[in-house]
Amino acid sequence: MDGQGPTRRTLLVASAATAGLLAASGGMAGLWRSGKALSAAAPAAAPGAAGESAGIRQVASNCNACSSKCGFIATVKDGRLWKLQGNPAHPNSKGMLCARGHGYAQIAYSSSRLTDPLKRGVDGSFSAISWEQAYSEIGKKVKDIIAADGPEALSLIEDPRPSGKYYSHRFINALGSDNYYHHSAACNLSLTSGYLSAIGATNFSADIGSTKIVVFIGRSYADGIRPSSASTLAAAKASGTKVVIVDPRMNNTSVLADQWLPINPGTDLALLLAIAHTLVVEDLYNKEFVANEAYGFEEWAASLSSYTPAWAAGVTGLDEQAIVTLAKELAAAAPKAVVENGWRGGFGCQYQNSTETARAIAAVNALLGNWNRKGGALVTSTPKIGALDADKFPALPPTPEKAGLAEFPLMDEGPGSNLIVPLYAKEGKIKAVFFYNSNAVKGYANPKSWQEALEKMELSVCIDVQMSETALLCDYVLPECSYLERDELPDLLGGKQGNACVRQKVIDLVHPNTKSCDRIYAELAEACGVGQYFSFTQEELARAQLDTLGVSYEELSQKGAIPVGSPFVYDKMPAWKTPTGKFQFSSPAHEEAGFEPLIHWVAPLVSPQGNEFRLIGGKQSIHSHQMTTSIEALMAITRDYSLERAWINAERAKELGIKDGDTVTVQNSEHSGTVRVKVTERLNPTAIWIPTHYGGSSPELKAGYGIGLGHMDFVPFMVEPGVGSAMTQEVCVTVRKVDAQ
Ligand SMILES: Nc1nc2c(c(=O)[nH]1)N[C@H]1C(S)=C(S)[C@@H](COP(=O)(O)OP(=O)(O)OC[C@H]3O[C@@H](n4cnc5c(=O)[nH]c(N)nc54)[C@H](O)[C@@H]3O)O[C@H]1N2
Ligand SMILES: Nc1nc2c(c(=O)[nH]1)N[C@H]1C(S)=C(S)[C@@H](COP(=O)(O)OP(=O)(O)OC[C@H]3O[C@@H](n4cnc5c(=O)[nH]c(N)nc54)[C@H](O)[C@@H]3O)O[C@H]1N2
Numbered sequence: 001m002d003g004q005g006p007t008r009r010t011l012l013v014a015s016a017a018t019a020g021l022l023a024a025s026g027g028m029a030g031l032w033r034s035g036k037a038l039s040a041a042a043p044a045a046a047p048g049a050a051g052e053s054a055g056i057r058q059v060a061s062n063c064n065a066c067s068s069k070c071g072f073i074a075t076v077k078d079g080r081l082w083k084l085q086g087n088p089a090h091p092n093s094k095g096m097l098c099a100r101g102h103g104y105a106q107i108a109y110s111s112s113r114l115t116d117p118l119k120r121g122v123d124g125s126f127s128a129i130s131w132e133q134a135y136s137e138i139g140k141k142v143k144d145i146i147a148a149d150g151p152e153a154l155s156l157i158e159d160p161r162p163s164g165k166y167y168s169h170r171f172i173n174a175l176g177s178d179n180y181y182h183h184s185a186a187c188n189l190s191l192t193s194g195y196l197s198a199i200g201a202t203n204f205s206a207d208i209g210s211t212k213i214v215v216f217i218g219r220s221y222a223d224g225i226r227p228s229s230a231s232t233l234a235a236a237k238a239s240g241t242k243v244v245i246v247d248p249r250m251n252n253t254s255v256l257a258d259q260w261l262p263i264n265p266g267t268d269l270a271l272l273l274a275i276a277h278t279l280v281v282e283d284l285y286n287k288e289f290v291a292n293e294a295y296g297f298e299e300w301a302a303s304l305s306s307y308t309p310a311w312a313a314g315v316t317g318l319d320e321q322a323i324v325t326l327a328k329e330l331a332a333a334a335p336k337a338v339v340e341n342g343w344r345g346g347f348g349c350q351y352q353n354s355t356e357t358a359r360a361i362a363a364v365n366a367l368l369g370n371w372n373r374k375g376g377a378l379v380t381s382t383p384k385i386g387a388l389d390a391d392k393f394p395a396l397p398p399t400p401e402k403a404g405l406a407e408f409p410l411m412d413e414g415p416g417s418n419l420i421v422p423l424y425a426k427e428g429k430i431k432a433v434f435f436y437n438s439n440a441v442k443g444y445a446n447p448k449s450w451q452e453a454l455e456k457m458e459l460s461v462c463i464d465v466q467m468s469e470t471a472l473l474c475d476y477v478l479p480e481c482s483y484l485e486r487d488e489l490p491d492l493l494g495g496k497q498g499n500a501c502v503r504q505k506v507i508d509l510v511h512p513n514t515k516s517c518d519r520i521y522a523e524l525a526e527a528c529g530v531g532q533y534f535s536f537t538q539e540e541l542a543r544a545q546l547d548t549l550g551v552s553y554e555e556l557s558q559k560g561a562i563p564v565g566s567p568f569v570y571d572k573m574p575a576w577k578t579p580t581g582k583f584q585f586s587s588p589a590h591e592e593a594g595f596e597p598l599i600h601w602v603a604p605l606v607s608p609q610g611n612e613f614r615l616i617g618g619k620q621s622i623h624s625h626q627m628t629t630s631i632e633a634l635m636a637i638t639r640d641y642s643l644e645r646a647w648i649n650a651e652r653a654k655e656l657g658i659k660d661g662d663t664v665t666v667q668n669s670e671h672s673g674t675v676r677v678k679v680t681e682r683l684n685p686t687a688i689w690i691p692t693h694y695g696g697s698s699p700e701l702k703a704g705y706g707i708g709l710g711h712m713d714f715v716p717f718m719v720e721p722g723v724g725s726a727m728t729q730e731v732c733v734t735v736r737k738v739d740a741q
């Protein structure tokens with residue numbers, strides 16, 4: 001994609017600088033301000049005059065600081081990134097970026113950046129090598145492994161990005177393997193797998209803008225940020241929507257909430273089953289829906305008898321009457337009443353019962369008769385690329401079945417469970433792994449387990465922009481340029497209105513020896529002997545893909561986001577792409593795989609005993625997973641507000657002689673670490689809550705190194721039966737005050 005002229009990159013938008021001027025602080029400020037100051041109020045470019053001559057350009061692109069990929073308009077001054085403004089045309093940003101979106105842009109100029117390919121020596125130290133050497137050594141190893149063990153010994157793991165997900169998948173498939181996985185086993189694999197079995201789709205959207213009451217089960221719009229979600233909720237609240245937060249922690253969305261239910265962690269399923277019980281026993285459910293659209297209702301309804309509100313109160317720690325009242329309020333408002341779809345926090349991957357919890361959320365929405373109704377639960381679609389010219393973009397060879405399908409027969413197959421990779425590595429069945437945009441070692445399961453697995457591998461390759469904990473353990477580290485320095489394939493987003501969006505190169509390469517992932521994969525493929533599958537440029541592919549959608553490449557480049565397809569229509573029932581073609585209260589696939597087919601109670605795997613706490617976690621608005629802790633400006637905020645502190649309930653703290661601000665040791669069989677505490681009434685007493693961004697253990701990422709606790713360090717290697725999620729909160733710890741010296 002080199003050689004793109006200013007015509008494509010240059011946006012003729014006339015917006016005055018309305019959104020936040022990038023507030024660069026700390027060490028990066030000098031780099032950011034190397035050009036002359038541009039007033040926040042100054043028009044960035046006049047209509048029809050791109051401002052090239054004045055050294056100012058604007059480019060539409062999108063963020064890479066989390067999977068929302070919000071659209072922005074970047075202003076570039078004298079070749080340097082000057083500021084970002086949310087793109088109003090982009091469905092996830094709707095004109096706003098979050099703090100991470102601004103802060104993470106500093107990665108382009110960060111001193112933590114990888115600048116050259118690296119090879120790890122026997123002593124664990126890295127030396128810079130040429131791309132040619134990296135490709136030829138990796139290519140030879142891949143060919144040797146295929147010759148000795150077949151392509152099924154290869155694997156690839158990524159957190160998907162617009163180009164990454166195409167090129168990564170195509171690369172591993174071209175080599176003859178379908179051992180391709182997303183990060184999902186540590187994010188939302190239980191959720192997508194559970195919804196697949198109930199509704200035949202991996203997710204739905206809660207129609208919050210039109211609902212009367214919304215219940216959030218472990219999802220916090222004010223912490224796990226997506227700007228459009230937060231603004232929709234704020235507007236709904238202002239127009240009278242009742243907002244109920246179910247969370248062991250009074251999270252920051254509480255500022256928009258009417259009610260907080262401080263549930264015992266891991267017991268949301270009991271609450272949902274008791275709501276279902278009440279709706280059925282009190283005859284408050286939608287009979288037309290269950291008669292026309294559902295499979296297995298009668299049997300399921302009969303099975304609910306023991307899930308009384310009194311039983312659920314005992315399990316969840318909530319008030320029995322509060323459960324009954326909530327069920328009745330939902331029924332009274334239905335179909336403009338919805339249990340929100342969630343993302344990670346409560347049931348994305350945390351517990352032995354997480355998949356079942358997702359099924360139960362779908363079932364409560366079904367009883368409310370709200371599927372595809374205004375103010376209810378909507379199954380929307382995502383635009384799909386059509387067939388491409390097979391001569392130009394050749395079909396891929398057949399591959400053996402993805403590893404993990406036999407072990408986890410109920411998992412959402414697309415992202416799969418990446419935990420099969422360490423499991424198979426330990427058995428000698430997988431011998432090579434590629435990581436793209438993924439810090440699996442620190443975030444997907446216990447880091448020691450990943451380390452052992454990687455030690456057994458014959459080849460490990462990490463494609464990253466900085467020296468992550470995963471990169472530190474790989475044989476080869478390949479430096480990608482940052483998202484601000486590369487073009488990517490169109491990004492297709494679903495919702496009430498589908499959209500095509502685009503990431504474009506904003507600035508020239510900061511480090512000349514870094515490359516974009518399309519080039520890295522095409523060149524790696526050539527070295528591995530399968531270059532014929534990559535005989536096209538990324539731009540040719542992007543144009544061909546957009547042609548199938550009837551979208552102009554030039555127009556998309558200029559606007560950054562364009563609506564595609566028809567808008568969602570209310571009241572047309574979902575297609576229910578389930579095996580029975582119906583909404584499923586009972587799942588034949590579960591039965592076939594030897595699991596209980598009806599949606600039912602499953603207890604969490606472990607419960608805190610004696611002095612123990614359950615270790616739970618969550619997002620903070622200024623960080624993304626572990627990766628933004630390398631950004632000094634964001635870590636400065638962490639330091640200023642001591643955001644790394646663990647939360648502990650005030651009563652429990654008192655019992656343990658712990659005061660606000662004390663340093664404690666948090667310990668279990670896997671790990672022990674010290675951290676300061678925040679003593680609070682805002683937490684269920686059975687839990688200790690930590691922000692999941694900290695505990696960085698790569699010395700190369702200085703800003704975050706050694707600060708706070710790393711959640712996954714405490715989590716034993718485990719997999720949720722059936723789907724293979726990491727069960728990240730089936731973990732108990734003890735907490736004791738560190739005596740003052
Ligand atoms: N700031 C920020 N925003 C992000 C991201 C990020 O890294 N940082 N990442 C994006 C991604 S990839 C994701 S997956 C989403 C995640 O978005 P969310 O799922 O909203 O994020 P979390 O903060 O993990 O979890 C939300 C809440 O779940 C609560 N919780 C924990 N255990 C339980 C439980 O057992 N039951 C219930 N009911 N609640 C529980 C936590 O206390 C927390 O307040 O955020 C997205 N947006
Ligand atoms: N401890 C812990 N574990 C977690 C989470 C958490 O918050 N804490 N969150 C969970 C959730 S919700 C999710 S979705 C997953 C997320 O899983 P990951 O996406 O693997 O999480 P990150 O830790 O953000 O790691 C992303 C990696 O991509 C690299 N990277 C950033 N930009 C680029 C780029 O442009 N190109 C390339 N090639 N690499 C890049 C970063 O340097 C980092 O090493 O983790 C899950 N596990």
Ligand code: SF4
Pocket residue numbers: 063064065066067068069070092093096097098099100101102225226227624
């Ligand atoms: S939510 Fe924030 S970090 Fe995520 S893509 Fe949007 S602006 Fe970037």
Ligand SMILES: [Mo]
Pocket residue numbers: 186187188344
């Ligand atoms: Mo996630």
